[in-house]
Amino acid sequence: MVPYHSIAFRRNRQAGLAIVLLMNCGWLGLAFMGVASAVSAHRELSMAAPDRRQPQAASPFTGSSTPRQTLPAAYAETEHARIGLVAETAQVEPGGRIALGLHIDLADQWHTYWRNPGDSGMAPRLVFELPPGFRVEGPLYPTPQRIPTPPYMTFGYEHEVMLLYSLTVPDDFEIGPEPSLPLPVEAAILVCDDICLPARASLVLHLGRDQDDSWLPAATVAELFAQARRNLPLVAHEWRLQARPAADRRLEIEVLPPSGFGPVESMFLFARDETALEAAAEQVLHFNQQENSFLLKVRRGFGELDERMAGVLIIRRPDSPPLALQVEIPVLIN
Amino acid sequence: MKKSCIGLAVSFLWLVAFLPWQTLAGGVENGEKAPDFTLPAVDGSEHSLSDYEGKFVILEWVNYDCPFVRKHYRPGNMQDLQKTYAEKGAVWLSICSSAPGKQGHFTIEEWERRIADQNVQATAVLLDPEGNVGRMYDAKVTPHMYIINPEGILIYQGAIDSIRSANPDDIEKAVPYVRRVMDAALAGEPIPEPTQTTAYGCTVKY
Numbered sequence: 195m196v197p198y199h200s201i202a203f204r205r206n207r208q209a210g211l212a213i214v215l216l217m218n219c220g221w222l223g224l225a226f227m228g229v230a231s232a233v234s235a236h237r238e239l240s241m242a243a244p245d246r247r248q249p250q251a252a253s254p255f256t257g258s259s260t261p262r263q264t265l266p267a268a269y270a271e272t273e274h275a276r277i278g279l280v281a282e283t284a285q286v287e288p289g290g291r292i293a294l295g296l297h298i299d300l301a302d303q304w305h306t307y308w309r310n311p312g313d314s315g316m317a318p319r320l321v322f323e324l325p326p327g328f329r330v331e332g333p334l335y336p337t338p339q340r341i342p343t344p345p346y347m348t349f350g351y352e353h354e355v356m357l358l359y360s361l362t363v364p365d366d367f368e369i370g371p372e373p374s375l376p377l378p379v380e381a382a383i384l385v386c387d388d389i390c391l392p393a394r395a396s397l398v399l400h401l402g403r404d405q406d407d408s409w410l411p412a413a414t415v416a417e418l419f420a421q422a423r424r425n426l427p428l429v430a431h432e433w434r435l436q437a438r439p440a441a442d443r444r445l446e447i448e449v450l451p452p453s454g455f456g457p458v459e460s461m462f463l464f465a466r467d468e469t470a471l472e473a474a475a476e477q478v479l480h481f482n483q484q485e486n487s488f489l490l491k492v493r494r495g496f497g498e499l500d501e502r503m504a505g506v507l508i509i510r511r512p513d514s515p516p517l518a519l520q521v522e523i524p525v526l527i528n
Numbered sequence: 529m530k531k532s533c534i535g536l537a538v539s540f541l542w543l544v545a546f547l548p549w550q551t552l553a554g555g556v557e558n559g560e561k562a563p564d565f566t567l568p569a570v571d572g573s574e575h576s577l578s579d580y581e582g583k584f585v586i587l588e589w590v591n592y593d594c595p596f597v598r599k600h601y602r603p604g605n606m607q608d609l610q611k612t613y614a615e616k617g618a619v620w621l622s623i624c625s626s627a628p629g630k631q632g633h634f635t636i637e638e639w640e641r642r643i644a645d646q647n648v649q650a651t652a653v654l655l656d657p658e659g660n661v662g663r664m665y666d667a668k669v670t671p672h673m674y675i676i677n678p679e680g681i682l683i684y685q686g687a688i689d690s691i692r693s694a695n696p697d698d699i700e701k702a703v704p705y706v707r708r709v710m711d712a713a714l715a716g717e718p719i720p721e722p723t724q725t726t727a728y729g730c731t732v733k734y
Contacts, residue, residue: 314669314731316692343731346668382695384595389631390730392595392694468726496724 264409270395274301274385277395279320279377280356280410282419286375286402288367294359294399295422296320296333296381298351303387305352308338310466312473313346316384318357323378327364333357336425337506337518338464347474348386349464356422375402427506427520437503438526440491445471445499447523449488449507459510461490463521466504469497501525555666558683558723562676565661567623567654570639575621575652577676584618584713586706587674588650589625589667589732591632592642595694596729597670601646603696606671606688610649613710622650625662630733632670633657659734669729673706677713684709686725693728 269278275298282293296318298306307315322330335357338349361377377399384392400406432452440446449461461479465471475493482489502522509517556562562585566576577585588606591597600606610620626632634642643653656662665674665685675684689702708720 314729316694316728319693345663345734346731348731382693384694386730388733389593390595 263412264405265412265415266399266401266403266406267410267415268397268399268408269297270381270397272385272393272395273391274304274387275299275306275383275393277381277383277393277397279379279381279397279399280415280418281361281399281401282415284401284403284409286363286367286369288363289365290363292361292363292401293419294330294332294361295356295418296359297354297356297418298383299354300352300385302353304385305341305348305350305387306355306383306385307348307350308464309335310349310464310468310473312341312348312350312468314343315348315350315386315390318381318383320357320359320382321380323380325375325377327367329362330359331362332359334359334426336422337427337508340462342474345474349473355425356418358419358422358426373402373404374400376400427518429520430517433519433521435507435521435523436526437523439494439499439528443494445492445494445503445525447490447492449490451486451488451509453486456514457512458488459512461488461510462508463490463492463503464506464508465495466506467497467500469495470500470503470505471495499525499527501527554664556664556674556682556685558685560682561680562674562682563664565664567656567661569652569654570636570643571652573652575654577621577680580619581680582678584613584678584710585676586613586618586620586710587665587676588620588622589662589670589672590622590653591624591626591670591730591733592634592646593631594670594730599694599696600671600688600699601648603699604647605696605699607647607649609688609706612707613714614649614651616714618710618714620650622648622653623656623661623667624653625656625659625667626733627659628657631730632733659732662732662734667732669727669731671729672727672732675706675709675713683713683719684723685727686722687727690725692726 266281266284267278268280269276278297278299280295280297282295286292298318300306307317309317311317317335318333320333324330336351336355338351341348341350341352379397379399381395381397382392383394384390430452434450435447437445437447447463451458458479458481462477463471472493472495478491480489480491481487501524503525504522505520507519507521509519511517554563562577564576564578566574568574586609592601597606614620624632639653639655642648654661661667665672667674671688673684673686673688674682677683684705686705688706689699689704691698691702705722705725709723712719
């Protein structure tokens, strides 16, 4: 199968997010910790395909002695999007983890959605048919962008996006006589330009094999995962955030950057919960020069105020790429 | 150098700070009087909300080509709701706020054909091509649902049910918000929460 026209990346809009403090990616953090720390230590290595081959082993379930030229991928063509499932490794080892990606490659002008889609739309849905004992966690969503549909606002992705999942192989997994592990998934996404079309794909990823004609070049898969990880929001522990309710259903979020953090042009908070904030409301930033802190004023949605507000905070700077932080902001409820 | 950067940022923020809050579309809170409106129906008759005082009124924002609307019309779920509550004395007004040239905006002939083909059971299908009534109610998507009690008070707004998808197979698995509120209200029982939910669907094509 010929790779889709754009798998070799056209864009790298959020490469700056890789100034990596990928200490933790929420509840999936552990799954990706190994990769994250490798990235932060040697960023250039993140571009190379991870190499977990065991030189002495021959079976695809335990490793291969020949260099792996392709990696598992299954794609389906829909009207305005190509939907694929890719695996970072083909090897199925007892107790091991396999990173999977739901890759959505969109036609120009079309978009799909973040976990909180905003005022309309729908997040991608993936249903796995797992072999006994296997577990899957995820997805991790890359940093979304605002996609206005005046007077309303949606949150999502244009061009292409890859959601990350982690598949855990049971400790007692035994290698069968047939060295192939089919992993069927049903993907349902919504793609919109002015109008919206649902797209569904039934994909089967064959893990455990050594090679397959339908797979993608290993370098392409490595680049897809590297790009997806670069686009994840970062958890930066040096940032201090706190929110308190104000009049007129507003919420004031105090943002204290780490010392020495440069000037900021604007901030925008994507709330994880779709009822937490008005998607289309202006978010206004005030700077307190004395304290070197910021006050971001946002408007609440109709949801009850929780003690914590989870989301992704985008920080735009005049002379650097924007920074995306995964945040969980304590809310002072009186 | 650093100072001038901060200065720049401060002056920028100064500007930002005085931008007005974006004026959002209207919207009605639950418990408030639902604002009156008058719109023409596909058959040329005029309908005002105030014509129906003393009855339950269900407003349904519609765009027959939106996959989330189709999800409920193809298997007959929407028509079933329309028929069920019409038989119990409620009024069902489908409202289309698609602007001319946008998806869901049809000629009268096309409206008549669609309504007949789908066996629509609404009391009336109202045309709001300028979007005034849609904006008044802050109808964001199709389908966006509103329930007004016989006193003219809004008692529910949001999604038709609990599963945000375009797949008809999900209808049976979902919590049917509109059905639950109507059944309780007609029986004189307390209205079950939630009474405000995030409507899911396609953006209204204003």
